[in-house]
Amino acid sequence: MLTIGLCAVVAVATILITHWIYKWRNPKSNGVLPPGSMGLPFVGETLQLLLPNHSLDLHPFIKKRIQRYGPVFSTNLVGRPMIISSDPQLNSFIFQQEGRAVELWYLDSFQKLFNLEGENRPNAVGHIHKYVRGVYLNLFGVESLRTRLLSDIERTVRANLCDWAGSGETIDAKTATSNMVAVFAAKHLFGHDAETSEDIAETIDGFVQGLLSFPLNIPGTRFHKCMKDKDKLEKMVTAKLKERILCPEKGQGDFLDQAVKDLNTDFFLTENFIISVTMGILFATVESISTSVGLAFKFFAEQPWVLADLEAEHEALINKREDKKSRLTWDEYRSMTLTMNFINEVLRLGNVFPGILRRALKDIPYNGYTIPAGWTIMVVTSTLQLNPEIFKDPLAFNPRRWKDIDQETASKNFMPFGGGTRQCAGAELAKAFFATFIHVLISEYRWTKVKGGNVARRPMLRFEDGIFVNISKKHN
């Protein structure tokens, strides 16, 4: 009797599990799903995506599936059903549908880390997005850069390069840049004064690096340290915010200043929201700029001829000055054509943000398929940036290619800063920072790569073993 009962339980369990696996593999849809595989129960195909790819090429996870299924395929990553699109038409449709057919989406782990749930969700569309975007653009946009930020960037870059060279030590360019940008961002976001206050560069670096590590929160792991650094930073930002609410006079034209002014007038703005936004921007700024500068050092070492082109541009720029020691002007910055081509090429191959996430708000028809409502969509624009028809020999680092690429071709095939209404609000700041760094570095310093420079995508781009350089001042 017992045996029959046990057999029945096992049979029912087997049927239920088989049914569940069948449902996992064949998720519900009101139409035909784009081709693909949902992978293993629970983990989906996450592990394949996390396998490191030691090249600047598209991650094999995406490349292989595009070859097998075409430019749009379905999968399951970190427990979420997902559509991955490298189709330019669908991508530009998705960028245009912000707040209508799709909304901004972050991976669940990121939402938790940045407290982006409930009232803090950055995709609470319309009003909130417009407000936050307006504040960023006001703080970090072209006008701000022209009138006040460019000179501050130059001051920051000069002081840091001087320290790096003066230390007489081998510098990990990625980490050192990360620290430099962190101090700059902390000053402009929450008025942190690096000279009189605690040095928080390493705390910010720990927070940023840990965010990209495996989210295992036990003592000894990078992620655990990240959580500690995050708590410390949050406490610091909270204290600054409270202080600013009490004494708005202490404001210095930074993000908190603006946010505190609006705290009383904008109904949705809460203290928690302000803190989350500050932490998010800290991450966006530090990681993107430091990875790009790290890549610049890698490419200088691998393609030394690139340096000669840039040296000629910066020498000519300085020779035109009446006072050779005068500071970089806005017009000079705007005249750096070869430097901009170099930056474009770093961004094209670096492809710092491998995918842009959205969530379908309704069923989206596509070429006879249906993207179901509620599914995550990952827009991959990097396939365009590696398209050999537009970028000949696409894996070669060649800034000279940009002189033959017209504006229209570039805008359709080169989207390192995303597209549509969510296009990067820090793009101008990132380019100005990078160009100023190149300007001071090339005109005043020499360097040699000592070791490192190997990269891996997991799927975010990381330096495996840093990028170590010896820097010294030129004797002009």
Ligand code: HEM
């Ligand atoms: C190399 C440097 C950078 C790259 C490649 C980059 C890339 C991107 C991309 C692809 C997006 C679109 C995300 C989406 O559509 O979901 C984005 C958005 C954003 N980025 Fe950047 N970024 C860079 C630097 C920065 C910096 C320095 C800041 C600091 C102010 C910044 C702030 C933002 C913000 C606020 C958004 C959201 C804009 C919105 O939702 O309206 N980024 N970035």
